[in-house]
Amino acid sequence: MTKLNSLKRLEHDFPTFTYKTAQQYDLSKYELHELSNDGTIYKIDRGVYIFPGYLLDEFSLLSQRFSRGVFSLISALIIHNLTDEMSLHYDIVFPQGYHPATGTLKENNIRARYLSKKYYSLGITTKKTENASTVRVYSVERTLLDVWESNEIEPYVKNEALKRYLSTEVNATQIKSLNKLKDELYPSSTLLKTLEVYSQ
Numbered sequence: 001m002t003k004l005n006s007l008k009r010l011e012h013d014f015p016t017f018t019y020k021t022a023q024q025y026d027l028s029k030y031e032l033h034e035l036s037n038d039g040t041i042y043k044i045d046r047g048v049y050i051f052p053g054y055l056l057d058e059f060s061l062l063s064q065r066f067s068r069g070v071f072s073l074i075s076a077l078i079i080h081n082l083t084d085e086m087s088l089h090y091d092i093v094f095p096q097g098y099h100p101a102t103g104t105l106k107e108n109n110i111r112a113r114y115l116s117k118k119y120y121s122l123g124i125t126t127k128k129t130e131n132a133s134t135v136r137v138y139s140v141e142r143t144l145l146d147v148w149e150s151n152e153i154e155p156y157v158k159n160e161a162l163k164r165y166l167s168t169e170v171n172a173t174q175i176k177s178l179n180k181l182k183d184e185l186y187p188s189s190t191l192l193k194t195l196e197v198y199s200q
Contacts, residue, residue: 003031007040013134015054018064019047060133062090062108068098070124070136072113073150074157076143079127079135082161093138095120123181140165141178148191162191166199 003026010017010025022032036043042050050056059071059079073091077083089109094100096114105112123142126134138146147153147161175192182189 003027007035011051014060014064015051015132016057016060017049018061019049021064022049055131057129057131057133059090059129059135060131062092062110063133063135065108066092066094066100066110067136069094069110069112070120070138072138072143072146073153074147076137077147077157077161079129079137080140080143081130082140082143082164083157084160085157093120119185122184139177139181141174141181142185144178145181145186145189145191148194149186149189162195162198166195170199 006025006027010022014021019029019032032049035041042052044050044056048061069092071079071091072093074083074085074087075091089111092110093113093115096116123139124136125139127137129135144161144165148158179192182192
């Protein structure tokens with residue numbers, strides 16, 4: 001694969017990227033230095049780069065720096081465009097046994113939760129952010145269930161998320177996925193019944 005193809009793939013997947021991510025696309029530190037010098041990319045911080053024409057994507061940077069992390073709760077609602085809330089922190093779930101340095105989490109405004117492998121892995125997907133970068137996030141259905149069952153999220157946020165979800169013309173496959181996740185994560189959840197009421 002040519003370096004030009006590697007660069008195009010990198011721009012498609014991660015307009016904001018780290019040096020570690022660039023290495024996965026076969027780009028060396030020297031090549032990044034040369035690309036930065038000729039204006040093909042911009043170096044905006046130590047080990048952090050961005051392609052011209054894009055905005056800095058904090059979601060993408062965190063997803064790359066904490067590769068085992070998955071965006072959840074309010075952060076996931078933002079990525080799925082199910083809320084207009086502006087959170088002061090990032091909600092990220094990690095598997096039990098994986099513990100980033102506490103100082104690093106605080107420095108990046110991350111509110112971490114740790115789940116067993118069984119519950120951590122349910123509903124993980126990837127999605128493009130509004131700045132065109134790929135991030136790991138829980139599916140819309142998993143996100144709605146987590147948000148609905150959270151005691152820390154205001155009712156108006158939950159209700160707005162459900163209304164936006166229904167406005168996307170939900171299909172049978174999505175409802176089936178929601179039902180399956182509910183049975184595995186929150187068997188007594190009232191989310192589906194509430195969705196039925198909202199959709200009438």
